[in-house]
Amino acid sequence: MSDFDYVPFSGIEYPKEAFAPDGVLWWESSKRGATGAVPRMASWLRWNVEIGGRFTTRQLRETLGISNEHAQRRQRELRDYGWEYLSSKEEPSLGEDCILEKYGWWPGEGPRPRRQQISSKLRRQVFERDGGRCVLCGRAAGEKYDDGSVVTLTAGHIIANSHGGAASLDNLQTECRVCNESARADTGSVADPGAVVEQVKSLKKADRMELLSWIRAKQRSRSPLDRAFDAYRLGGPNVQAAVLDYLEKVESR
Template sequence: MTAENRADSRDYPAEAYAPNGQLWWRLRYQPGSRRRFGDERKLAAWLTFNVNEGDTFTMADLRRALGDEVPNDAEHLNRRLRALRPDGWRIPSNTDDRTLPIGTYRLEAKGWHPGLGPRPKRDAVSDADRRRIFNRDGWRCVVCGVGSGEPYPENPDSKAVLTVGHRVARDLGGSVELDNLQTECKRCNEPLRHELGFPETLTELLPEVKRFRKSELETLLSWLQARQRIRNRVDAAYDRARRLSEGEQERLKHTLRTMIQGSR
């Protein structure tokens, strides 16, 4: 069943209404003030009381539900939906699940909404910590190994974007301490954390490692000491070159062609 097939006029529980008696997603201003009531809060409230977990909805559903109170801009709504993730919401789109039509979303898990009270405080990762984590992890996803801007082997048209993820997901009690944070591509980010639950432990890994030959043990140790799978100097230069601007990459390619021709 899709949200499009459900009527918007129905009896709602008390939690669906703000103190002034309006439905949360119909509010223009924060209760008791003249500050605008945020679009994320409206989306969270409407989804909570109008879409069941496992059901789908579309951008058209959201626009009809929120009326003229939000911009008629798909990317604006997309950003607002993504901003709900730290509050416990899981809402995959076609980008996350190719079985979904473009513009259609599936509600997998509900999180905080205004009827529950004040919004939980978020522990943001600072820009300095974000760069520290990326540098520590070699600017590669620790889950699948893809580098920033690299195409996925099975989908060359889709390029990886790195983000900071949690080893233990926040809604499972994970913190924002550096030891719980790691570099992940957006494809491997929170959905994988929920599928796997708690991360790998040493107790689970050791039985497999103890079956390795000496050469394999030495290789694994060298990778762990380097905090990355050791690649040759061409690999390392490529990683650095990928982070150059487009113009600098073009100049580098020209320089490489000149050097190659000069060595013949």
């Protein structure tokens, strides 16, 4: 590499720091620690988006060739490495845009920092406490979304690791794949506020008040019926057989 401050590449001038030791841009490098969706996103953002500038998940996905399924999850992982940005989750008016607020780690700074890991034991405790259901939408593992895809669960941070949130039982909650990955931000499909308000207006008053309680609690509450079904579903063959036998006897009376 030369000592010039900027090196021309594909019609765009990048500073020499944007190039890895193998002579290519960091987000195209095969250098150990630079590959993978998170390092490539970090490198591309570092040299293509200024603080206060805008980017989209779609842009990252298409520019870097990252699969649609994992792009939003990997983008969220940037927060665990010091990156800060606003998305439609924090500011709905942004739509599919994100506003970069602070640079975090990228491969040119050295080895990737260690993240707090969620152990399988802790993840199981979170699932058991929450009844094996997403606290946001109420779906359980193995059920299906409207499009027919199968629900899978994960333990999501309430306060992000990068914002000081710990990988602890009181800072984790059960979330399904769609709620955890925030599909709205990935696709840019933002619902019309007026249409959603009209949908809420069509509910019975008791349902509207229950919805208000969910919104304030930032999670969906479960009724005694929900909890009974969760106990049946998670109780194993003996519990399921006993409950089914009882209900069928009640039905036949």
